Amino acid sequence: MKGNSPILEVRDLLKTFGAVVAAKDINVDISQGEIVGIIGANGAGKTCFVNMVTGYLAPTEGSIKFEGTELIGLETRKITHAGISRSFQVSQVFHSMTVSENLMIALAIANNRGADALSLMDTPDLRSKLDAVLKRYKLEPHRDSTVSALAQGVRKLLDIAMAVVSKPRILLLDEPTSGISVEEKFDFMDIVMGALKEDGVTVLFVEHDMEIVARYVSRVLAFYQGEIIADMPPKKALADEKVQEFVIGKEHHKKRNRT
Numbered sequence: 001m002k003g004n005s006p007i008l009e010v011r012d013l014l015k016t017f018g019a020v021v022a023a024k025d026i027n028v029d030i031s032q033g034e035i036v037g038i039i040g041a042n043g044a045g046k047t048c049f050v051n052m053v054t055g056y057l058a059p060t061e062g063s064i065k066f067e068g069t070e071l072i073g074l075e076t077r078k079i080t081h082a083g084i085s086r087s088f089q090v091s092q093v094f095h096s097m098t099v100s101e102n103l104m105i106a107l108a109i110a111n112n113r114g115a116d117a118l119s120l121m122d123t124p125d126l127r128s129k130l131d132a133v134l135k136r137y138k139l140e141p142h143r144d145s146t147v148s149a150l151a152q153g154v155r156k157l158l159d160i161a162m163a164v165v166s167k168p169r170i171l172l173l174d175e176p177t178s179g180i181s182v183e184e185k186f187d188f189m190d191i192v193m194g195a196l197k198e199d200g201v202t203v204l205f206v207e208h209d210m211e212i213v214a215r216y217v218s219r220v221l222a223f224y225q226g227e228i229i230a231d232m233p234p235k236k237a238l239a240d241e242k243v244q245e246f247v248i249g250k251e252h253h254k255k256r257n258r259t
C-alpha cells in the first residue's frame with residue numbers, strides 16, 4: 001500500500017516552555033516504510049518531538065496529520081488506537097511478572113480484552129499471538145523469566161515487542177540502544193529492525209550512536225535548538241557541516257563531560 005501521500009505530515013510545529021523553544025518551524029513528511037533516525041545533542045528537542053507525535057505533549061502551534069487525520073488534541077490512547085505506537089518506558093513493564101505475562105497483558109489490551117484477570121486472557125488465539133511475538137523478538141528463551149532478572153538488552157526487546165503487539169503503522173522509539181553494550185547493539189538492532197521491516201512498520205527513532213544511524217536508517221532528521229537543521233540520507237547527513245558542528249561535535253563533547 002505504498003501511496004504517494006505521506007503517512008505522517010508535520011506542519012509548522014512550535015513548542016515553547018516559557019523562554020525555551022523546544023520545537024520551531026518543524027515541517028516534515030514521512031512516507032510509509034521509512035526508517036528515520038532522529039539525531040541531535042542534549043536538549044535539541046528530540047524527545048519533545050516524539051512526545052508531540054504520540055500525544056504526550058501538546059504543541060504550542062502547528063499540525064500533525066497521520067494518514068490525513070489531525071492528531072493534535074487526541075488522547076494518547078486514541079493515537080495508539082489509530083496506529084501510532086512507541087516503546088514502553090521501563091516503568092510501564094511489570095518488573096515482578098514474566099516476559100510472557102507482560103506480553104499477554106499488552107496483547108489483551110491491544111485485542112480489547114480486559115487486563116485485569118490473566119486467566120480470562122489466556123485464550124488459544126492470544127497464546128498463538130504470544131508465541132509469534134516471542135519468536136519474532138527472540139524472546140523465547142526468556143519467556144518464563146521475571147523482568148527484573150533480565151539483561152538490559154532483553155528488557156529493551158520486551159519494551160519494543162510490547163509496543164508492537166497493537167500492530168502499529170508507525171513506531172517511535174526514544175533511544176532504543178541506550179544502556180545496551182557495544183557487543184550487543186548490532187544484534188539487538190538486527191532483531192528489532194528485521195521484525196519491523198517484515199511488518200512494514202514506519203519507524204522513527206532517536207539515536208545518539210552514529211554507527212547505528214549509519215547502519216539502520218534510510219533518512220536522518222538532525223535537530224538543533226528545536227529546529228531541523230538537516231533532513232537527508234544518513235551518509236550525507238553524517239558528512240554534513242552543520243551536523244558535524246551541531247550534532248556530532250556536541251555528542252563528543254557530551255560524552256567527554258559524562259565520563
Ligand SMILES: Nc1ncnc2c1ncn2[C@@H]1O[C@H](COP(=O)(O)OP(=O)(O)OP(=O)(O)O)[C@@H](O)[C@H]1O
Pocket residue numbers: 017020021022040041042043044045046047048049
Ligand atoms: N516539561 C518541560 N518543561 C520545560 N522545559 C522542557 C520540558 N521538556 C523539555 N524541555 C526543554 O525542551 C528542550 C528540548 O528537550 P528534549 O527533552 O526534547 O531534548 P532531547 O533532544 O530529547 O535531549 P536528550 O538528548 O538529552 O534526551 C530542552 O531545553 C528541555 O530542557
Ligand SMILES: [Mg+2]
Pocket residue numbers: 046047048
Ligand atoms: Mg531525549
